[in-house]
Amino acid sequence: MSEGLAPAYYFLDAARAGASLPRGFLEQARAAGDVTGARADFPALHQQVNGRPLVWFDNAATTHKPRPVLDAMTRFYERDYSNVHRGAHTLAARATDAYEGARAAVAQLLGASSAEEIVFVRGTTEGINLLAATLGRSLVGPGDEIVLSTLEHHANIVPWQMLAQSVGARLRPVPVDESGQVQLDAYAALLSDRTRIVALSHVSNALGTVLPIEPMIAMARARGIRVVVDGAQAVAHLPVDVRALGADFYVFSGHKIFGPTGIGAIYGRRDVLATLPPWQGGGSMIRDVTFEHTTYSEPPARFEAGTPSIGDAVGLGAAIRYVMGLGMPAIAAREDRLGHLLMAELSDIPSVRLIGTAAHRVAVASFVVEGRRTEDVGRALDGCGIAVRSGHHCAQPALRRFGVETSVRASLAFYNTEEEVHTFGASLRRIVRGR
Numbered sequence: 435m436s437e438g439l440a441p442a443y444y445f446l447d448a449a450r451a452g453a454s455l456p457r458g459f460l461e462q463a464r465a466a467g468d469v470t471g472a473r474a475d476f477p478a479l480h481q482q483v484n485g486r487p488l489v490w491f492d493n494a495a496t497t498h499k500p501r502p503v504l505d506a507m508t509r510f511y512e513r514d515y516s517n518v519h520r521g522a523h524t525l526a527a528r529a530t531d532a533y534e535g536a537r538a539a540v541a542q543l544l545g546a547s548s549a550e551e552i553v554f555v556r557g558t559t560e561g562i563n564l565l566a567a568t569l570g571r572s573l574v575g576p577g578d579e580i581v582l583s584t585l586e587h588h589a590n591i592v593p594w595q596m597l598a599q600s601v602g603a604r605l606r607p608v609p610v611d612e613s614g615q616v617q618l619d620a621y622a623a624l625l626s627d628r629t630r631i632v633a634l635s636h637v638s639n640a641l642g643t644v645l646p647i648e649p650m651i652a653m654a655r656a657r658g659i660r661v662v663v664d665g666a667q668a669v670a671h672l673p674v675d676v677r678a679l680g681a682d683f684y685v686f687s688g689h690k691i692f693g694p695t696g697i698g699a700i701y702g703r704r705d706v707l708a709t710l711p712p713w714q715g716g717g718s719m720i721r722d723v724t725f726e727h728t729t730y731s732e733p734p735a736r737f738e739a740g741t742p743s744i745g746d747a748v749g750l751g752a753a754i755r756y757v758m759g760l761g762m763p764a765i766a767a768r769e770d771r772l773g774h775l776l777m778a779e780l781s782d783i784p785s786v787r788l789i790g791t792a793a794h795r796v797a798v799a800s801f802v803v804e805g806r807r808t809e810d811v812g813r814a815l816d817g818c819g820i821a822v823r824s825g826h827h828c829a830q831p832a833l834r835r836f837g838v839e840t841s842v843r844a845s846l847a848f849y850n851t852e853e854e855v856h857t858f859g860a861s862l863r864r865i866v867r868g869r
């Protein structure tokens with residue numbers, strides 16, 4: 435840790451050592467917009483791995499859970515657990531309130547007009563598959579086109595490709611420049627009378643690029659084209675306002691925003707959501723069933739067949755209340771500082787080649803080391819207690835654009851520290867030097 439940073443972070447060492455923090459300290463830090471103290475809320479971050487303090491730089495893959503999320507889930511299972519919507523008893527009412535409260539929290543996080551615009555799904559992957567099967571099947575026919583970016587995660591490519599192949603449509607990827615940013619003029623040129631859907635990441639998981647989705651959405655909507663935004667890498671890092679963005683659909687996963695796995699959500703603009711046919715059939719999504727005919731519920735119930743992941747939704751609601759309590763602007767500002775520091779550390783190592791250097795980015799660094807296999811670099815960092823990801827990050831077209839099949843990816847969250855970034859830089863320098 436550099437001298438100048440030491441005073442601000444004394445409490446992290448105290449928390450690591452298991453010491454109790456001064457009463458009210460965390461509350462004060464939060465009130466002041468300082469989110470660094472919140473690190474103490476994450477039990478998993480305070481452990482040793484391979485004899486070193488764990489440095490969790492794999493936040494783009496998944497995030498750790500703060501105590502309020504763990505407590506909310508335990509409390510739910512200990513006290514309030516029941517199936518939702520059906521039974522007319524006290525626990526059913528409590529569980530339904532908790533589940534619907536989580537839906538309201540998602541609506542608030544995204545700036546939706548109402549909770550009815552939020553559909554719970556298992557995660558981003560399921561959300562995009564649902565949209566490909568409903569929106570896609572209704573809109574896309576032979577000769578039509580779906581425009582997406584070169585930076586997409588496979589979850590925002592493959593479902594559209596499966597749809598396109600089955601109906602005789604095709605995917606049109608928008609190219610990116612050397613920095614890893616989409617080329618807006620090329621995007622404008624790709625939009626045509628044949629474009630039915632635009633599917634875009636808000637933030638690239640492989641490169642960290644923040645796409646200029648606001649103008650991209652506006653250009654699509656001016657032509658009456660529906661837009662689906664994959665927000666998996668955005669919601670934990672940037673304030674999101676779906677109404678200001680003008681997106682028709684916005685999808686994310688709970689586990690990337692400090693919530694549990696097995697839960698995520700689709701925001702769908704009310705008027706558009708109402709036009710979609712159901713996806714899976716079963717209980718909870720119907721109004722009336724006979725052997726001849728079924729009528730369906732209004733959204734969001736129309737898209738939530740069967741028993742949902744109730745406990746995970748409760749955990750997601752708690753996670754959202756937690757980040758909103760810290761303040762998304764404070765989180766974004768903290769990560770911006772960490773991201774600059776991370777890039778500075780990496781730029782300082784001659785044999786490191788950064789993949790993706792767009793001006794507008796989150797605290798993600800993707801890189802390769804000359805003469806070293808990415809998996810070896812990942813393993814060597816793990817030996818230092820540092821968790822990064824090495825591989826194709828489920829974004830093969832994005833990496834191939836830069837002539838590589840795999841990269842090492844360090845991805846940060848607000849709970850990471852300057853000290854960890856310096857530890858990462860020093861460890862990587864040692865690994866590069868072969869010591």
Ligand code: PMP
Nearest residue numbers: 557558559587589639666667687
């Ligand atoms: N899109 C992006 C941009 C992602 O980063 C991820 C997860 N790596 C996904 C989609 C898929 O999310 P999940 O595996 O939670 O469904």
